[in-house]
Amino acid sequence: MKPKNSYDVIVIGGGPAGSSASALLSEQGHRVLLLEREKFPRYHIGESLLPFTYQPLERLGLIGRMKKSAFVKKYSVQFVSPSGRASLPFYFFNRYDRESIAQTWQVLRSEFDQMLLDNTRAKGTEVKEEITVKELLRDGERVIGVRTVSKDGETKDYHATITLDCSGKEAFSTVRNGWRVPDPYLNKIAVWTYYKGAKRDAGVDEGATTVAYVPEKGWFWYIPQHNDMISVGVVAEGKYLTRGGVKAPEEIFKREIEENLWIKEHLSHGLSTGNYYLTSEYSYHAKHCATEGLLLVGDAFAFLDPVFSSGVMLALKSGVMAADAVHQAFVTQDFSPEIFSNYAATLRQGVENMRKLVYAFYNPDFSFGRVIKKYPDAAGEITDCLSGDVNKDFSQLWKWVSEFVPLPDDLPVGQPLTHSEELAKA
Numbered sequence: 208m209k210p211k212n213s214y215d216v217i218v219i220g221g222g223p224a225g226s227s228a229s230a231l232l233s234e235q236g237h238r239v240l241l242l243e244r245e246k247f248p249r250y251h252i253g254e255s256l257l258p259f260t261y262q263p264l265e266r267l268g269l270i271g272r273m274k275k276s277a278f279v280k281k282y283s284v285q286f287v288s289p290s291g292r293a294s295l296p297f298y299f300f301n302r303y304d305r306e307s308i309a310q311t312w313q314v315l316r317s318e319f320d321q322m323l324l325d326n327t328r329a330k331g332t333e334v335k336e337e338i339t340v341k342e343l344l345r346d347g348e349r350v351i352g353v354r355t356v357s358k359d360g361e362t363k364d365y366h367a368t369i370t371l372d373c374s375g376k377e378a379f380s381t382v383r384n385g386w387r388v389p390d391p392y393l394n395k396i397a398v399w400t401y402y403k404g405a406k407r408d409a410g411v412d413e414g415a416t417t418v419a420y421v422p423e424k425g426w427f428w429y430i431p432q433h434n435d436m437i438s439v440g441v442v443a444e445g446k447y448l449t450r451g452g453v454k455a456p457e458e459i460f461k462r463e464i465e466e467n468l469w470i471k472e473h474l475s476h477g478l479s480t481g482n483y484y485l486t487s488e489y490s491y492h493a494k495h496c497a498t499e500g501l502l503l504v505g506d507a508f509a510f511l512d513p514v515f516s517s518g519v520m521l522a523l524k525s526g527v528m529a530a531d532a533v534h535q536a537f538v539t540q541d542f543s544p545e546i547f548s549n550y551a552a553t554l555r556q557g558v559e560n561m562r563k564l565v566y567a568f569y570n571p572d573f574s575f576g577r578v579i580k581k582y583p584d585a586a587g588e589i590t591d592c593l594s595g596d597v598n599k600d601f602s603q604l605w606k607w608v609s610e611f612v613p614l615p616d617d618l619p620v621g622q623p624l625t626h627s628e629e630l631a632k633a
């Protein structure tokens with residue numbers, strides 16, 4: 208007999224990874240329980256989408272809703288030097304169809320994530336909010352469910368054939384399994400705020416993401432949203448941003464505005480909302496993507512520095528891939544961790560391609576312009592990577608870029624932890 212509170216799949220977390228994986232599994236007829244700590248709509252950072260969110264959003268049946276939404280349309284990304292000089296924008300429509308993939312959005316995550324959660328509920332997922340997962344339940348090495356606590360302090364156990372950890376940067380089971388591998392170089396902090404009425408470009412450039420350099424130290428994001436709001440933040444090493452003992456996010460932010468003329472000028476037209484946020488920005492990777500009864504999805508698997516806005520795309524993409532792999536496991540009744548090897552390899556390839564571009568970006572000797580001047584074909588390749596086509600073969604681009612700056616080797620992480628490895632460890 209099945210234990211009480213028993214499901215096919217438990218999903219921890221209702222962000223883009225959890226909502227997308229659960230929606231597609233429910234659509235396939237599986238009994239899915241999604242447990243979310245917060246009450247939606249809830250605030251979340253990560254507002255700029257990439258063109259390659261199009262395919263997962265299409266699988267989820269949400270493109271029509273996105274097109275009708277108030278979210279600002281984004282067609283490009285541009286880079287601005289400390290002196291205020293803007294690069295030519297990387298327009299996605301130079302590479303992709305303008306009416307579909309090449310047009311993406313700047314979203315308010317409270318609204319976007321609510322739409323995704325409503326979507327999975329509508330497809331049959333049982334969603335429980337304000338329930339925090341506290342523990343993974345195990346039978347030997349196998350994960351068989353979760354122990355939760357509600358807002359009122361009530362503890363309850365839920366069981367499932369497989370549990371998907373979609374807990375985001377908290378990386379619930381990555382941390383508990385001792386699987387967290389920090390990225391050696393990408394160890395920044397971010398300070399950000401919102402401005403009303405600040406300057407935005409006209410026409411097709413209205414929704415462009417701007418990445419503005421802080422000399423040799425870091426960068427600003429400048430993201431135009433609807434309701435006349437701008438999301439603006441600075442990312443750099445903590446030691447640099449807190450130099451001279453400055454600790455308050457507002458003071459840090461205001462000092463850094465002076466470091467980039469474009470940001471200073473654009474913000475001078477608007478009013479600060481007065482709310483400032485700070486987070487550590489340490490990129491990390493999970494040593495394994497899965498073990499018996501457990502699969503990691505989205506930020507819970509890997510978190511990469513957000514300079515190229517790849518997080519939501521990778522969360523949605525991994526959510527779709529996880530749903531397909533788990534559905535296949537139910538079809539074949541094979542739940543061994545090995546079946547997630549392709550999932551791991553594809554996701555890691557995507558993360559590694561983005562990671563190479565992020566490493567290049569942080570090297571003071573790198574500039575997109577210099578690479579493109581020597582190799583004009585690199586412009587298209589760079590646009591593809593910036594669009595999120597991360598599973599494309601970029602070996603030619605990396606050859607070109609590594610003539611200018613060294614690129615990191617792929618990290619040997621991500622494959623499932625198999626039973627024989629566990630036995631060998633014991």
Ligand SMILES: Cc1cc2nc3c(=O)[nH]c(=O)nc-3n(C[C@H](O)[C@H](O)[C@H](O)COP(=O)(O)OP(=O)(O)OC[C@H]3O[C@@H](n4cnc5c(N)ncnc54)[C@H](O)[C@@H]3O)c2cc1C
Pocket residue numbers: 219220221222223224225242243244245251252253254255256257338339340341373374375376377379397486488504505506507513515516517518519520522
């Ligand atoms: C400063 C900054 C800027 C960023 N900018 C961008 C950007 O411009 N574009 C972009 O694409 N990405 C950006 N990102 C990354 C983006 O925020 C994430 O990649 C994305 O939200 C990952 O989605 P997810 O579903 O994996 O996790 P999340 O969106 O974090 O969702 C995880 C959910 O799990 C819930 N949860 C966690 N623990 C538990 C628990 N124990 N029990 C129950 N529920 C739990 C949380 O409440 C949350 O709702 C940025 C990140 C940072 C830090």
